[in-house]
Amino acid sequence: xxxxxxxxxxxxxxxxxxxxxxxxxxxxxxxxxxxxxxxxxxxxxxxxxxxxxxxxxxxxxxxxxxxxxxxxxxxxxxxxxxxxxxxxxxxxxxxxxxxxxxxxxxxxxxxxxxxxxxxxxxxxxxxxxxxxxxxxxxxxxxxxxxxxxxxxxxxxxxxxxxxxxxxxxxxxxxxxxxxxxxxxxxxxxxxxxxxxxxxxxxxxxxxxxxxxxxxxxxxxxxxxxxxxxxxxxxxxxxxxxxxxxxxxxxxxxxxxxxxxxxxxxxxxxxxxxxxxxxxxxxxxxxxxxxxxxxxxxxxxxxxxxxxxxxxxxxxxxx
Amino acid sequence: xxxxxxxxxxxxxxxxxxxxxxxxxxxxxxxxxxxxxxxxxxxxxxxxxxxxxxxxxxxxxxxxxxxxxxxxxxxxxxxxxxxxxxxxxxxxxxxxxxxxxxxxxxxxxxxxxxxxxxxxxxxxxxxxxxxxxxxxxxxxxxxxxxxxxxxxxxxxxxxxxxxxxxxxxxxxxxxxxxxxxxxxxxxxxxxxxxxxxxxxxxxxxxxxxxxxxxxxxxxxxxxxxxxxxxxxxxxxxxxxx
Numbered sequence: 178x179x180x181x182x183x184x185x186x187x188x189x190x191x192x193x194x195x196x197x198x199x200x201x202x203x204x205x206x207x208x209x210x211x212x213x214x215x216x217x218x219x220x221x222x223x224x225x226x227x228x229x230x231x232x233x234x235x236x237x238x239x240x241x242x243x244x245x246x247x248x249x250x251x252x253x254x255x256x257x258x259x260x261x262x263x264x265x266x267x268x269x270x271x272x273x274x275x276x277x278x279x280x281x282x283x284x285x286x287x288x289x290x291x292x293x294x295x296x297x298x299x300x301x302x303x304x305x306x307x308x309x310x311x312x313x314x315x316x317x318x319x320x321x322x323x324x325x326x327x328x329x330x331x332x333x334x335x336x337x338x339x340x341x342x343x344x345x346x347x348x349x350x351x352x353x354x355x356x357x358x359x360x361x362x363x364x365x366x367x368x369x370x371x372x373x374x375x376x377x378x379x380x381x382x383x384x385x386x387x388x389x390x391x392x393x394x395x396x397x398x399x400x401x402x403x404x405x406x407x408x409x410x411x412x413x414x415x416x417x418x419x420x421x422x423x424x425x426x427x428x429x430x431x432x433x434x435x436x437x438x439x440x441x442x443x444x445x446x447x448x449x450x451x452x453x454x455x456x457x458x459x460x461x462x463x464x465x466x467x468x469x470x471x472x473x474x475x476x477x478x479x480x481x482x483x484x485x486x487x488x489x490x491x492x493x494x495x
Numbered sequence: 496x497x498x499x500x501x502x503x504x505x506x507x508x509x510x511x512x513x514x515x516x517x518x519x520x521x522x523x524x525x526x527x528x529x530x531x532x533x534x535x536x537x538x539x540x541x542x543x544x545x546x547x548x549x550x551x552x553x554x555x556x557x558x559x560x561x562x563x564x565x566x567x568x569x570x571x572x573x574x575x576x577x578x579x580x581x582x583x584x585x586x587x588x589x590x591x592x593x594x595x596x597x598x599x600x601x602x603x604x605x606x607x608x609x610x611x612x613x614x615x616x617x618x619x620x621x622x623x624x625x626x627x628x629x630x631x632x633x634x635x636x637x638x639x640x641x642x643x644x645x646x647x648x649x650x651x652x653x654x655x656x657x658x659x660x661x662x663x664x665x666x667x668x669x670x671x672x673x674x675x676x677x678x679x680x681x682x683x684x685x686x687x688x689x690x691x692x693x694x695x696x697x698x699x700x701x702x703x704x705x706x707x708x709x710x711x712x713x714x715x716x717x718x719x720x721x722x723x724x725x726x727x728x729x730x731x732x733x734x735x736x
Contacts, residue, residue, distance in 0.1 A: 188736070225584045229734040251586035261578040263505070265512050278501050278585050322581075 178203060179224075179330055179360060184233035186219050186384075193219040195384035196233065201377075203329070204357045208375035209364040210478060216384040217364045218258075218334065224362065225255035225332050237330050251280060254328040254359075258335040260319030264308030268299055268318060271307055272325055279326040286325075293321040297351060313344035320351060324359060331359045337370055349374055368478060380478060395478075405443040405450065406432065408466035409457055413439040419460035425449030438465055498587040502595025503602065510565070510603055519564045520607055527557045531614050543622030544705070547615055551632040551703040554611050555695060558636055559643045559668050561607045562600065566647025567661035569596045570730070574655040589730045593723055597648045604640035608633060628705030635702025638715035642694070643668050645722035652729045668694065671718075694718075 184197040194216045201207050211217045222228040224235060226246055235242040240249045263271060269290055276286030294300040297317040302310060310318065316336060323331050336352065337345050352374055355361050365371050371378060378395055380388040388395055409416045413431075420429050425445050432440040443453055450467065457464045510516035530553055541549075573579040582592045615632075618624050650664035651657075671694040678690035690697055691714075698711040 225580075227580050227583050227734070228736075231735075247586045247588060250584055253584065255580065255584050257577065257580055259577050261576075261581045263509070263578060263581075265509055266505070274501060274505060275581065275585075278498055278582075278587065280586055 178238065179362075180234075180236045181224075182234050184220065184223065184235065185231050186216075186223060186228070187231045192384055194223075194230070194233075197381070197384065197386055199379060199386050199389060201330075201360055201362065203360050205376045206352065206356050206361040206363065206374055208371035208378045209362055209381065210366070210368070210371060210378060211364075211381035212366070215381045217381055220381065221255070221332050221334050221362070221364055224330070225253055226250040227255070251326065252329045254323030254326065254331045256316075256319040256323045256331075256333045256336060258338060260315045260322075262307045262315060262318060262322075264306065266307055267304055268307060268310070269294065269303040271318070272321060275322050276325050281326060289325055289327070293325050296324075296354065297321040298347070312339050313341070313347075316340065316344075316348065317351065320348075324355065327359075329360060331355060331361045332364075333361065334364045335366075336363060337365070337367065345370075403445045403448060404470040405445065405453060406466070406468055406470050407441045407443050407453060407457060407464070408438055409441065410438050410463040410465050412460060412462040413441075415460040416457045416462035417441065419456040420453055423449060423452050423456055425452055442470065498585070498591040499595040499598060502582065502592060503598040506569070506596060506599030507602060510599070515568070516565070516603060519561055520610065523557050523561050523564075523607070524610055527553060527611060528614070530557075543618050543624060544628060546618050546622065547624060547628060547632065548703045550611075550615055550618075551635065551699075554608065554614075554636055555639055555699055558604055558608055558611075558640055559672075559694075560665075562604050562640060562643035563647050563650075563661055563664040563668060565603050566597075566600045566644050566651055567657045567664055568651065569600060569648055570651040570726075571655055571657045571660040575657075583730075583734070589727050593648065593652075593727045593730060597645055597723055597726075600644040600648065601641055604644055605637060608636045608640060625705060631702050631705045631707050634707060635699055635711075638702075638712060639694070639699060642715045642718040642722070645719040645726070646671070649722045649726045649729070652726045 179199075179201040181197055181199045184194050185192070186194040197216070197220060209217055209221070219228065223230050223242070226242060226249060229243060229246075235249075237249055237252050240252065242249050266274065272290040272293065273283075273286050276289050277283060281289060291300075294303060297320055299314065299317055299321060302314060307315070307318065316339075320331075320333065320336065323333065333352065337348050340348060349370070352361065352363065356376075363371065363375060372392055375392075377389070377391055379386055380395070407416075407420070417429050417431075420426055420441070420443055425447055426449065427444040427446050429444075430442045432442045434440070445453075454464060454467055457467075531550060534549060534553065570579065573582070612633075615624055615629055646667040647660075647664035650667060651660040653663060654660050671692065674689045674693035675696040678686045678688075678693065681689055698714045701708050701711055
């Protein structure tokens with residue numbers, strides 16, 4: 178269990194963290210969300226043992242950061258946004274050296290090096306100098322060094338930034354493979370990525386955790402209503418009229434038209450997907466698709482990180 | 496001890512796998528060879544002990560330059576490349592980080608000093624070299640190397656720019672070397688203090704002449720320790736900044 182209580186960090190007179198509290202259960206993948214300047218990087222650097230807090234406490238498995246910093250650092254793996262790598266070293270040599278530096282015996286470090294290279298798909302590049310690797314493989318090597326010493330907590334700062342779509346899919350699978358074996362804390366500002374990968378989400382704003390829970394729990398905080406996107410082909414006017422007559426429906430608007438297929442946005446007062454589907458079919462139009470409009474997490478995020486006193490977009494809209 | 500050696504080993508590999516170590520060694524050895532030939536061997540008749548003393552003075556300056564050039568990258572480069580986090584998040588102490596880095600540069604300076612050994616041996620062609628005199632001089636160079644690499648390590652921890660670190664390290668070493676000049680014009684008790692803390696005159700001259708005094712050994716060891724202690728404080732303070 179990772180426990181953070183009252184974590185505060187000042188850079189001179191500037192407060193980066195203002196009494197942050199959080200608890201993270203073992204074995205979960207937790208997304209760390211926040212706008213630039215929210216204090217994410219500072220919090221991650223403190224959790225990784227790179228910085229020390231001005232006030233507050235951090236414990237990982239009961240080990241305190243300030244009282245036993247070296248012992249705590251042995252249980253943490255950290256990948257900053259730019260992977261910290263020594264370019265002149267070979268991939269296997271780098272991992273072997275780092276394993277020994279983190280207290281593994283030489284034979285154990287050799288075994289772990291082989292294991293994490295296989296896990297991260299780096300075994301083909303064992304003898305390659307690090308500086309010759311592409312960004313995607315550097316990120317993999319960054320993750321390999323972070324999990325090398327089997328830490329309880331793995332901290333990944335923007336692990337997919339700068340990767341191409343294929344590399345993103347591979348990285349996502351790699352991160353998911355860490356679930357259970359490690360507790361993983363991922364910082365990202367790419368919401369869909371966090372939705373895809375994480376079990377729980379933490380939202381940070383102005384140096385404090387403003388929300389913590391599963392994706393569904395966060396959605397429920399600000400998005401109680403339901404909207405659907407309904408694609409119909411053929412008699413769209415009849416379909417719209419049929420949908421509008423339903424008591425569950427608040428409003429229907431045409432979102433876009435592509436050839437004969439029209440996409441409708443249907444705002445519901447309450448759950449009514451069955452009724453909408455039946456109304457479309459009975460109107461004589463073809464039902465090509467029906468899915469919830471999924472911007473609820475984004476809306477929740479925007480609501481949570483909105484500075485106190487700032488105008489609410491939804492309230493401001495006439 | 497193991498983390499210290501692991502850090503030192505990686506730093507040594509970085510010096511020797513890249514061009515930096517070779518370029519510094521080659522340029523400074525050529526420079527020292529030329530200066531030794533012109534200054535110590537070619538101008539008039541001297542006794543062997545005087546030539547050896549001149550060689551040690553020359554090597555003091557050149558190996559100090561090597562120490563400054565070799566140490567300027569130690570922390571500044573890692574800070575610039577963002578790799579220092581590998582060390583600061585490892586389960587090792589700040590002392591071990593500092594000592595590992597310093598040890599690598601110290602070993603390089605010892606290597607450099609060892610590569611100058613052929614020059615005093617040239618004196619044997621037309622003269623005589625006392626092994627004790629030679630050993631004392633090289634012990635002095637090693638102690639100076641320990642102190643100057645510590646000062647260079649301190650300079651490197653103060654900035655993320657290697658050039659600034661080099662200039663700072665050079666200023667520390669040159670400033671301390673020239674303290675005896677200030678001592679000459681200062682009033683008591685500052686004249687004694689300034690003269691005592693000078694890197695060369697009071698403490699290195701006995702080694703040049705073949706004498707080893709405990710007070711000089713203590714001076715260089717203390718200077719190295721003080722510089723490394725300050726470096727450790729700076730590295731530690733970064734966690735709180």
